[in-house]
Amino acid sequence: MANVICSWLSLWLLASFTQAAGPAPSSVGAGESRSSASVSDSSNDPGAGDWQLETIQRDDGTVHQGLILAEREEEIELIEILRPPGKPMFAVIRPLRKNEIAKIQRLPAPERQRLIERVDSFRRRALVEAGRMEDIELRRASIPDGTRWIYEGAWFRLESTADEDLTRRSIVRIEQIFRAYRLVLPPGIDASNELLIELYGAMDEYRSEVDRLGLQIVHPAFFSASENRIVAGSDLNAYAQRLASAREHHARVRQKYRHLNQTFPNRLAAVLDKLRSQGYSEAEIELESRLRRSMWQRDYDAALARIDSVERRNQARFAEVTRQMFAMLYHEAFHAYVRNAVYPDPDQRLPRWLDEGLAQIFETAQLDGDTLRIDAPDPVRLRHLQLDLASEQPLAIAQLLDAADDRFLDSMANEEARRLYLYAWGLAYYLTYERDLLNRQRLDRYVANPDGLGSVARFIQMIEMPLPRFEAAWRTAMLDLRPYAAP
Numbered sequence: 033m034a035n036v037i038c039s040w041l042s043l044w045l046l047a048s049f050t051q052a053a054g055p056a057p058s059s060v061g062a063g064e065s066r067s068s069a070s071v072s073d074s075s076n077d078p079g080a081g082d083w084q085l086e087t088i089q090r091d092d093g094t095v096h097q098g099l100i101l102a103e104r105e106e107e108i109e110l111i112e113i114l115r116p117p118g119k120p121m122f123a124v125i126r127p128l129r130k131n132e133i134a135k136i137q138r139l140p141a142p143e144r145q146r147l148i149e150r151v152d153s154f155r156r157r158a159l160v161e162a163g164r165m166e167d168i169e170l171r172r173a174s175i176p177d178g179t180r181w182i183y184e185g186a187w188f189r190l191e192s193t194a195d196e197d198l199t200r201r202s203i204v205r206i207e208q209i210f211r212a213y214r215l216v217l218p219p220g221i222d223a224s225n226e227l228l229i230e231l232y233g234a235m236d237e238y239r240s241e242v243d244r245l246g247l248q249i250v251h252p253a254f255f256s257a258s259e260n261r262i263v264a265g266s267d268l269n270a271y272a273q274r275l276a277s278a279r280e281h282h283a284r285v286r287q288k289y290r291h292l293n294q295t296f297p298n299r300l301a302a303v304l305d306k307l308r309s310q311g312y313s314e315a316e317i318e319l320e321s322r323l324r325r326s327m328w329q330r331d332y333d334a335a336l337a338r339i340d341s342v343e344r345r346n347q348a349r350f351a352e353v354t355r356q357m358f359a360m361l362y363h364e365a366f367h368a369y370v371r372n373a374v375y376p377d378p379d380q381r382l383p384r385w386l387d388e389g390l391a392q393i394f395e396t397a398q399l400d401g402d403t404l405r406i407d408a409p410d411p412v413r414l415r416h417l418q419l420d421l422a423s424e425q426p427l428a429i430a431q432l433l434d435a436a437d438d439r440f441l442d443s444m445a446n447e448e449a450r451r452l453y454l455y456a457w458g459l460a461y462y463l464t465y466e467r468d469l470l471n472r473q474r475l476d477r478y479v480a481n482p483d484g485l486g487s488v489a490r491f492i493q494m495i496e497m498p499l500p501r502f503e504a505a506w507r508t509a510m511l512d513l514r515p516y517a518a519p
Contacts, residue, residue: 083113083147083150084139084143084146084147085097085098085099085113085139085147086098086099086100086110086136086137086138086139086144086147087135087136087137088100088108088110088128088133088135088136088137089133089134089135089136090128090132090133090134091132091133091134092132096110096112096126096128097112097113098110098111098112098113098123098151099111099113099144099147099148099151100136100138101125101214102214104186105130106129106130106131107127107128107129107130108127108128108130108133108136109125109126109127109128109211110125110126110128111123111124111125111126111151111155111158111215112124112125112126113151122157122158122159123151123154123155123157123158123159124158124159124160124161124403125158125159125160125161125211125212125215126161127161127163127207127211129164129167152471153468155215156215156216156406156407156464156465156468157407157465158215159403159404159405160208160209160211160212160215160403160404160405160406161208161402161403161404162204162205162207162208162402162403162404163204163207163208164204165197165200165201165204166200168183168200168203168204169183169184170182170183170196170199170200173191178193179193180192180193181193181194181196181199183199183203184225185203185207185225186225187207187210187224187225187227187369187372187373188206188210188225188227188228188229188262188365188368189225189226189227189228189229190202190203190206190228190229190230190231191228191229191230191231192230192231192232192233193231193232193233193234193237193269194231194232194233194268194269194272195233195268195269195272197272198233198268198269198271198272198350199231199233201350202231202268202354205354205358205399206229206361206365208404209362209365209366209394209397209404210365210369212394212397212404212406213365213366213369213394215406216390216393216394216406216464216470217369217370217374217390217470217472217475218374218472219369219373219374220373220374220375220376220472220476221373221376224372224373226260226372227260227261227262227368227369227372228259228260228261228262229261229262229263229264229361229365230261230262230263230264231264231265231268232263232264232265232266233265233266233267233268233269233272234265234267234268234269234270235252235265235266235267237265238252238263238264238265238266239265241263241265242254242263251356251360252264252265252266252356252357252360252361253265253357253360253361253363253364254360254364255364255365255367255368257367257368257371260368260371260372262361262364262365262368264357264360264361264364265357266353266354266356266357267353268353268354271349271350271353275346275349278342278343278346279343282339282342282343285335285339286336286339289332289335289336292332293328293332296328300321300324300325300328303320303324304317304320304321307320351399359395359396360395362391362394362395362397363391363392363394363395364391365394366390366391366394366395367387367391370382370387375479380479380480381479382479383433383487384435384437384440384456385432385433385435385440385452385455385456385459385460386456386459386460388440388452388453388456388457389456389457389458389459389460389461390460390464392410392413392453392456392457392460393406393410393457393460393461393464394406396410396413407465408515408516409461409513409515409516410457411515413454413457413458414458414510414513414515416454417454417455417457417458417510418510418511418513420451420454420455421507421510421511422511426507427451427452427455428503429455429459429491429499429502429503429506430488430499432452432455432456432459433487433488433491434487434488435452439452440452440453440456458506458510459506462506462509462510463495466509467495469494469495474494475494477493477494478490478491478493478494
């Protein structure tokens with residue numbers, strides 16, 4: 033049987049989400065007009081307005097300023113620093129195609145290092161902008177069980193049985209989450225696409241693969257560490273067929289209305305001629321002409337607007353149809369990313385509580401349009417954790433740190449496993465976003481554990497304070513934490 037890493041808590045929380053009272057927090061989109069993803073620490077920096085930034089100018093004259101994070105054969109990845117007048121500064125990760133770039137102004141080494149240090153304090157809260165579907169290079173491959181779309185990226189290879197359009201949409205989403213991984217936990221080695229992601233466009237195909245491997249898995253994605261492979265499935269093809277049918281219908285309606293619009297002058301002229309023959313004055317005919325033109329233009333615009341609105345809702349349905357699959361894929365892909373690019377040495381792994389805690393942060397990343405936000409706390413997990421922390425016997429951090437791996441892989445119905453996942457999420461969130469303690473230097477030492485410390489002593493060494501004082505601060509912070517609400 034393949035060595036499969038699973039998140040049992042995730043499905044339970046996904047089910048709880050649909051029953052939870054109150055709205056989920058909204059995420060924010062990229063752009064200068066949105067300020068809710070502000071850089072809280074650096075926005076108060078008295079010198080923030082004087083930052084020296086690297087500049088990229090596109091062919092169309094658009095200018096982006098920030099820090100170049102990575103440069104690959106066809107793309108530059110920029111963390112853009114945005115400072116709208118009268119609003120907090122915030123950052124957006126933008127992938128920029130090299131063939132659209134006219135000019136790049138880089139900083140000298142000393143100034144660039146200073147910028148890196150400044151950006152590092154808030155990079156984990158940056159928004160992540162999606163790439164463009166049309167930039168995805170796909171090739172069609174014939175295989176014994178049918179046809180697949182193949183994508184060769186910098187961080188993974190993907191094979192998909194979904195249709196081309198939805199395969200492109202999926203790749204954009206997966207590339208987006210990999211950018212987010214690199215923000216929170218930068219890679220320790222160069223990019224590698226040895227990881228294989230298999231995306232099935234029908235759940236019966238996915239179930240067949242699960243059965244072939246002899247696995248007992250109910251959720252729509254899993255990671256086989258032994259094969260370095262992620263397998264995910266959703267009814268994408270059924271959705272694609274419905275979407276194509278709707279598009280065809282809308283195309284026919286548009287064509288009909290455009291024909292009516294083109295023939296409207298002739299139809300109007302015929303009506304006006306009839307009015308003249310009936311003895312109406314030219315003033316009355318002119319008034320009737322203006323009224324009919326106005327009414328037709330209103331009806332025509334309204335009809336096309338309705339079609340556009342329905343098509344936007346149909347496109348948004350993609351996120352709903354794939355929500356559960358992408359949640360689990362984001363979770364499992366994080367495990368794969370860590371093992372492939374951050375800590376590939378089998379003797380140096382993230383402890384299970386931290387690996388699962390961070391994976392849950394990415395699993396609940398919030399998508400608003402084409403922009404991904406990962407720093408907003410998941411309202412469902414937060415609510416469950418707060419209830420547990422306020423109970424008579426909350427879980428101690430030491431119990432989480434000492435928990436054996438197999439206690440995380442227990443049954444979905446196991447209350448102990450659910451609590452471990454909740455506390456792992458809360459502790460990972462606090463370390464990442466409230467205390468900024470997961471920088472690479474500190475984390476590398478924690479993972480390597482050169483002094484051979486036990487789980488609790490090793491953690492105390494990382495946080496550099498007595499555990500009781502840290503635990504009290506963590507509990508207070510998590511009980512006071514509120515779901516993000518868009519302004």
